[in-house]
Amino acid sequence: MTGKTSDTIFDLFVIGGGINGAAIACDAAGRGLAVGLAEMQDFAEGTSSRSSKLIHGGLRYLETYDFKLVRDALIEREILMRKAPHLVWPLRLILPYVATQRPRWMIRLGLLFYDHLARRRMLQASQAIDLHRHPAGDALKPDYRHAFAYSDCRADDARLVIANLLGAERHGAKIFARHKLLSAHRVDGHWRLNLESMKTGESVELFAKALVNAAGPWVVDVAGRIVGTTISRKLRMVRGSHLVVPRQWAGEHGYFLQTRDGRLMEAFPYEGDFTSIGTTDEPWDDAPEKVNISDKEIDYMLSEVNAFLKKPVTRDGIVWSYSGVRPLFEVGGGRDGDLSTLTRDYSFEIDGRDGVAPLLTVFGGKLTTHRRLGEHAMRELCRVMPWPKQGLTRSEILPGGDFGSDGIEAYRRDLAARFPFLPQAQLARYVKLYGTRSDILLQDVRRLADLGVCFGADLHEREVEFLRDTEWAETAEDMVWRRSKLGLRMTPGEIARLDSYLTGSPSSGRADRN
Numbered sequence: 001m002t003g004k005t006s007d008t009i010f011d012l013f014v015i016g017g018g019i020n021g022a023a024i025a026c027d028a029a030g031r032g033l034a035v036g037l038a039e040m041q042d043f044a045e046g047t048s049s050r051s052s053k054l055i056h057g058g059l060r061y062l063e064t065y066d067f068k069l070v071r072d073a074l075i076e077r078e079i080l081m082r083k084a085p086h087l088v089w090p091l092r093l094i095l096p097y098v099a100t101q102r103p104r105w106m107i108r109l110g111l112l113f114y115d116h117l118a119r120r121r122m123l124q125a126s127q128a129i130d131l132h133r134h135p136a137g138d139a140l141k142p143d144y145r146h147a148f149a150y151s152d153c154r155a156d157d158a159r160l161v162i163a164n165l166l167g168a169e170r171h172g173a174k175i176f177a178r179h180k181l182l183s184a185h186r187v188d189g190h191w192r193l194n195l196e197s198m199k200t201g202e203s204v205e206l207f208a209k210a211l212v213n214a215a216g217p218w219v220v221d222v223a224g225r226i227v228g229t230t231i232s233r234k235l236r237m238v239r240g241s242h243l244v245v246p247r248q249w250a251g252e253h254g255y256f257l258q259t260r261d262g263r264l265m266e267a268f269p270y271e272g273d274f275t276s277i278g279t280t281d282e283p284w285d286d287a288p289e290k291v292n293i294s295d296k297e298i299d300y301m302l303s304e305v306n307a308f309l310k311k312p313v314t315r316d317g318i319v320w321s322y323s324g325v326r327p328l329f330e331v332g333g334g335r336d337g338d339l340s341t342l343t344r345d346y347s348f349e350i351d352g353r354d355g356v357a358p359l360l361t362v363f364g365g366k367l368t369t370h371r372r373l374g375e376h377a378m379r380e381l382c383r384v385m386p387w388p389k390q391g392l393t394r395s396e397i398l399p400g401g402d403f404g405s406d407g408i409e410a411y412r413r414d415l416a417a418r419f420p421f422l423p424q425a426q427l428a429r430y431v432k433l434y435g436t437r438s439d440i441l442l443q444d445v446r447r448l449a450d451l452g453v454c455f456g457a458d459l460h461e462r463e464v465e466f467l468r469d470t471e472w473a474e475t476a477e478d479m480v481w482r483r484s485k486l487g488l489r490m491t492p493g494e495i496a497r498l499d500s501y502l503t504g505s506p507s508s509g510r511a512d513r514n
């Protein structure tokens with residue numbers, strides 16, 4: 001095995017390329033620091049591509065009196081919609097009233113809090129609706145008459161990770177894709193880190209003034225086995241799974257459903273032609289990378305959603321499913337062994353004793369609060385490091401999100417006028433995924449044939465190379481399940497052909513840079 005040493009002494013090095021690591025790197029790089037980040041798998045392959053994809057205050061957390069979490073999260077919704085309008089967009093949710101469940105006054109009060117806990121400029125307030133008159137009632141059994149409509153946001157979780165990494169890179173961060181941290185030691189006031197390339201086996205030695213452990217469900221393992229710190233709190237891993245089925249109703253609204261065991265589950269339109277149903281809360285004791293859906297979870301979700309839908313969803317109708325583990329910590333949450341009531345808020349431990357190179361460890365955290373978590377982590381580090389106190393992430397638009405005052409629709413129309421030979425749906429898909437970076441993807445394209453070979457659905461060689469060159473994607477799985485969800489529209493044969501293409505032709509771009 002060969003090895004190399006990086007010449008740069010990083011101000012800050014981040015372990016973990018999920019949403020939280022990416023957000024910290026983005027904030028730190030924006031402050032002008034020399035930042036590095038390593039991810040052992042594909043970016044977002046851990047928890048951050050396996051979420052329910054909601055940017056939400058978390059109505060359910062009001063029941064556990066997590067007012068601070070809800071308020072912080074509500075504020076983030078509108079900040080994120082401004083920073084990345086193509087990746088975070090409004091979702092109207094319908095919460096049917098069920099006579100045997102939460103009383104109507106309680107839901108009304110919860111929604112009143114939800115509407116007013118934080119200032120709301122872009123999202124509609126909640127309202128009571130009559131399902132027998134409102135179009136949202138069409139898909140539901142007639143037993144449900146009353147409901148409440150309220151607003152949250154949908155997001156593309158895996159692409160938010162990429163947008164944050166691109167944001168970090170724009171400010172000079174060095175991103176080590178598919179590099180695993182093997183060891184970390186404090187030496188002469190610095191961290192000496194050893195990474196291993198998961199692709200070539202090559203080892204890389206580098207130095208950093210401060211270290212962040214943002215390894216999500218692996219955080220305790222990285223802390224103990226690799227970094228050599230002791231973590232006193234107990235990690236509880238909680239599995240959550242989702243089903244994807246063909247589209248079940250025409251409207252763009254989703255449903256927030258009260259389950260018979262007192263939980264809440266969502267169902268909403270997904271990737272145009274599909275419906276997403278989820279999620280579950282099950283203890284998970286095995287390695288995080290082994291997580292998968294159980295038959296029990298499938299039965300549970302089908303039976304709960306079918307308690308509401310007029311036209312039942314069947315097992316045969318399941319097109320795709322995915323599972324992830326929430327790394328939750330017992331810090332005052334978790335009543336009566338109920339996993340859904342463990343706190344979803346994040347916390348940090350910082351080891352920055354006099355003169356030693358600091359280490360910040362991240363526990364928990366939600367997709368919704370990633371930007372805030374990044375800013376907060378930097379604030380903590382700035383207490384012990386002489387770094388700029390102000391970050392940019394509250395206002396700085398993420399790469400691809402700069403649609404200007406005319407907005408995303410005007411950009412899509414402009415693209416359609418400039419590329420009239422490309423199908424509208426394909427252009428709309430580019431705008432949703434890449435935002436204004438679609439212009440880079442389509443540079444010098446004058447006719448459909450310039451996009452090159454089509455691998456299936458509307459994935460052409462040009463996009464594949466764009467993903468390799470600018471977004472660290474290397475495998476077919478990276479491309480069709482994380483950078484996009486084209487896996488829902490491609491056959492296994494088409495995906496295998498894409499894989500052979502990728503293994504057969506070396507990348508010209510950044511995938512080989514590190």
Ligand SMILES: Cc1cc2nc3c(=O)[nH]c(=O)nc-3n(C[C@H](O)[C@H](O)[C@H](O)COP(=O)(O)OP(=O)(O)OC[C@H]3O[C@@H](n4cnc5c(N)ncnc54)[C@H](O)[C@@H]3O)c2cc1C
Pocket residue numbers: 015016017018019020021038039040041042043044045046047048049050051052053054055056179180181182214215216217218222226238239240241279323324325326364365366367368369
């Ligand atoms: C089922 C489910 C539904 C959810 N729904 C929502 C939702 O709707 N809204 C919301 O706001 N939040 C939601 N969440 C929570 C949210 O998804 C997570 O809080 C978030 O993704 C955690 O991100 P992370 O960066 O901490 O962890 P991860 O995304 O897991 O990232 C950690 C990374 O560290 C890497 N790593 C580990 N060890 C090493 C090493 N030695 N070297 C290099 N890299 C390493 C891993 O490969 C991994 O990619 C949900 C979570 C689950 C599981």
